[in-house]
Amino acid sequence: MKKITAFLLVLLGGFSVLGCTQNTTGKIEIEFWHMAPVGSEAFSPTRAIINAFNESQTTYYVKGTGFSFWDYWDKINIAISSRTAPDIGLSTLDDVPARASAGVLYNISDLLEADPTGLDLNQLYPNQLAFATYNQDLFALPFTATTRVLYYNLDMFAAAGLTEEDVPTTWDELHAVSKQLDLVDGGVIQQLGFDPTYGNATYHGWLWEAGLDFFDENLNPTLNTQKHIDILNWVKNFNSEFTRNQLVAFGDANAMFGINPFAAQRVAMMVETDGLYQIIKNAGATFDFGVTTIPIPDEDGIRVNWGSGFSIEMYDNGKGEAAQKAGAWEFLKYLMSFQVQKDFSIANGWLMAHKAAMTSAAGDDPIMLRLIEEIEYAKDKVYVPYAPSWHGNDWQPYYNSFLAGDLTAEQALLNARNNYLQKKQNYEATH
Amino acid sequence: MAKTISVKLMKRRENIAGYLFASPWLFGLIVLGIFPILMSLYISFTNYDMIAQMRWVGLENYRILLTNDDLFWKSLGNTVYHVVIAVPLGIVVGVGLAFLLNNKVRGMGIYRTLFYLPNVVSVVAMTLLWMWLFQPNFGLVNQLLKPLYELFGADPIGWYLDADTSKITLIIMGLWTAGGSMVIYLAQMQDIPTTLYESAEIDGAGWWQKTIHITLPLMTPSIYFNFIMGLIGSFQVFTMAYIMTNGGPSRSTYYYAYYLFDKMMADNAMGMASAMAWILLVIVLIITILALRLNKYVFYLGDES
Numbered sequence: 001m002k003k004i005t006a007f008l009l010v011l012l013g014g015f016s017v018l019g020c021t022q023n024t025t026g027k028i029e030i031e032f033w034h035m036a037p038v039g040s041e042a043f044s045p046t047r048a049i050i051n052a053f054n055e056s057q058t059t060y061y062v063k064g065t066g067f068s069f070w071d072y073w074d075k076i077n078i079a080i081s082s083r084t085a086p087d088i089g090l091s092t093l094d095d096v097p098a099r100a101s102a103g104v105l106y107n108i109s110d111l112l113e114a115d116p117t118g119l120d121l122n123q124l125y126p127n128q129l130a131f132a133t134y135n136q137d138l139f140a141l142p143f144t145a146t147t148r149v150l151y152y153n154l155d156m157f158a159a160a161g162l163t164e165e166d167v168p169t170t171w172d173e174l175h176a177v178s179k180q181l182d183l184v185d186g187g188v189i190q191q192l193g194f195d196p197t198y199g200n201a202t203y204h205g206w207l208w209e210a211g212l213d214f215f216d217e218n219l220n221p222t223l224n225t226q227k228h229i230d231i232l233n234w235v236k237n238f239n240s241e242f243t244r245n246q247l248v249a250f251g252d253a254n255a256m257f258g259i260n261p262f263a264a265q266r267v268a269m270m271v272e273t274d275g276l277y278q279i280i281k282n283a284g285a286t287f288d289f290g291v292t293t294i295p296i297p298d299e300d301g302i303r304v305n306w307g308s309g310f311s312i313e314m315y316d317n318g319k320g321e322a323a324q325k326a327g328a329w330e331f332l333k334y335l336m337s338f339q340v341q342k343d344f345s346i347a348n349g350w351l352m353a354h355k356a357a358m359t360s361a362a363g364d365d366p367i368m369l370r371l372i373e374e375i376e377y378a379k380d381k382v383y384v385p386y387a388p389s390w391h392g393n394d395w396q397p398y399y400n401s402f403l404a405g406d407l408t409a410e411q412a413l414l415n416a417r418n419n420y421l422q423k424k425q426n427y428e429a430t431h
Numbered sequence: 432m433a434k435t436i437s438v439k440l441m442k443r444r445e446n447i448a449g450y451l452f453a454s455p456w457l458f459g460l461i462v463l464g465i466f467p468i469l470m471s472l473y474i475s476f477t478n479y480d481m482i483a484q485m486r487w488v489g490l491e492n493y494r495i496l497l498t499n500d501d502l503f504w505k506s507l508g509n510t511v512y513h514v515v516i517a518v519p520l521g522i523v524v525g526v527g528l529a530f531l532l533n534n535k536v537r538g539m540g541i542y543r544t545l546f547y548l549p550n551v552v553s554v555v556a557m558t559l560l561w562m563w564l565f566q567p568n569f570g571l572v573n574q575l576l577k578p579l580y581e582l583f584g585a586d587p588i589g590w591y592l593d594a595d596t597s598k599i600t601l602i603i604m605g606l607w608t609a610g611g612s613m614v615i616y617l618a619q620m621q622d623i624p625t626t627l628y629e630s631a632e633i634d635g636a637g638w639w640q641k642t643i644h645i646t647l648p649l650m651t652p653s654i655y656f657n658f659i660m661g662l663i664g665s666f667q668v669f670t671m672a673y674i675m676t677n678g679g680p681s682r683s684t685y686y687y688a689y690y691l692f693d694k695m696m697a698d699n700a701m702g703m704a705s706a707m708a709w710i711l712l713v714i715v716l717i718i719t720i721l722a723l724r725l726n727k728y729v730f731y732l733g734d735e736s
Contacts, residue, residue, distance in 0.1 A: 077481055077482070078481070080481075080482055081481040081482055098482060099482055101483070102482040102483035102484075103483075104482060245567075245568070248568075248592065249567075249568035249569070252566065252568065253568075253569065387698070388697065388698060388699055389693075389697035389698065392697065393678075393693050393697045396677075396679075397678070397679055397680075397681060397682045397685075400679055400680055400681070401594075401680065401681045404594075404680060404681070406594065406680075406681055419501070419502075422499065422500070422501065423698075425499065426495045426499060426500065429491055429495060430478040430488045430491050430492065430495070430702065430703075431478055431486075
């Protein structure tokens, strides 16, 4: 009995030693969660960035923990909700206000006011800063950026007798050029000029270009106007000479192989994120292509694209950890510095939030420079507490039913609106 | 001088040692089992959104789900459809396979292994494989059926991409794993005493009569077991729809468990999701209790009554 008790005590002691967060250097330990796990390509560069900070420090020691992108969100959300979040970590920019209102984030504006050195907000995009703001105060900083552009295949343009001068800027031009690029053989699509449902083109993205949205400023759903109906019909009728079945089959043929239809050189023009450029580059593709602003409805249209990004946040677990807070702030300033932002961009292939760092990282790469230019016009989707996935789970079934011909545009929009209204009513009943 | 201890003390020490040895399992049961179950019950009465502090809302989550949530009933309807067709069909196919494989044919072990094999394949891999097979435009199934389509002048079946056929497509896919229940049926079938068949043969019974009057009645315990387990499992159908159809098209494969998952992961409505879990528990409990009444039709070998 005594032996068993002693064994258990030794075991417990062993676990305690292993679980101790005190680092061997005697510095104050700061926990940082990122998305470069061991084994990933970005792990070594990320670790080098953290090590460089640690070597420059006499007070703080940053312990980095990397999770894969797909695991990260569950981990960070559960950690935040259980008040065991790291001192500093990445999250999504569009829902910063939700976390800020819950009191789990430190106020960055307060920290900046007390210590304005080492952080230049002018180097960050105002549209991104707006999403990190809650009640006029910053509760996070934009860490990365994403943007959507129109990719066009110049080899396909040349084969159709078109040049870069013909790259469309309006919806009418887009349709006219697209039709010149369609190739059909025996009723089977061989090459598609463009389709407004392919890639990362979204209905709300098209609405934004026409000055419309899903919700008004009070987050009431506004899908019941004739303009909404017209744009939805425009999306469907763009390739009306093909059946939906043909278009789905053509898209699916690539999707099931996990290949982007534009990268596979089957679609001549496509709306995609900046990430596609990295995919094409990494695949060593040799075809000639370019990127440009997504065409707008007409000369009165709005130059806008759906862009988001990761936020960098300092978590308040309600334990009054002043030393950790100060250390996390130092590390946050370091992460947002010119050189570190540039290093992160090179390591991960991400577009970073720091303007000068990104321009420097892009060098003379014309596509990268064009992508950076579009960030200025990127807009994130609004966070709707009663329907956080309003553009995804809530909208897609109606959108797909409409595209499949099961619902008219009017029915799809009416049903979607009724669904939002019901969700709003139910949310308000419990909050 | 010999050390003496009382029986009471010995018992106490034995009890402590017993608890210590059982403690890893007890820890698992309490911390990973009972606590989450009770916690989910508590959360179902709150508006917990996984970030902010939870607030008690009483029965509001239950009221909303039952009276003001169209998707709740839609997803429940889809699930009931799946249960009503998939469970009996699974039993028929499983029993049918067991009959086929209960023969003394050369290489029978290989056949049994082949039919059981899909059960050791991951659901994700299986689903992706069936997506290829059922792809309406270039999948193997429609390529094989092409002559029939041409003969009758019919359009190719849309399978999982058509709201009218998506649910049945997923049910057909699920039958691929019928080999799992087949093993249980086969075991019970081989457990039936041969004397019963011999005496039936003396009485002039043929294959059909032996099947109806001996084999099937004596297989009712395993059929009953698979029926109950099938009911419980089918109410939780999720993975195939999540991977293959995303709940579509037109929410035709949006099952209860999928909606529960979305409530939690997409809407951050953990309170509502927990309430859904408890409603599902009650539904499954009621249906299982009703199903238990069928026990009187189950024939247990050696049961004199």
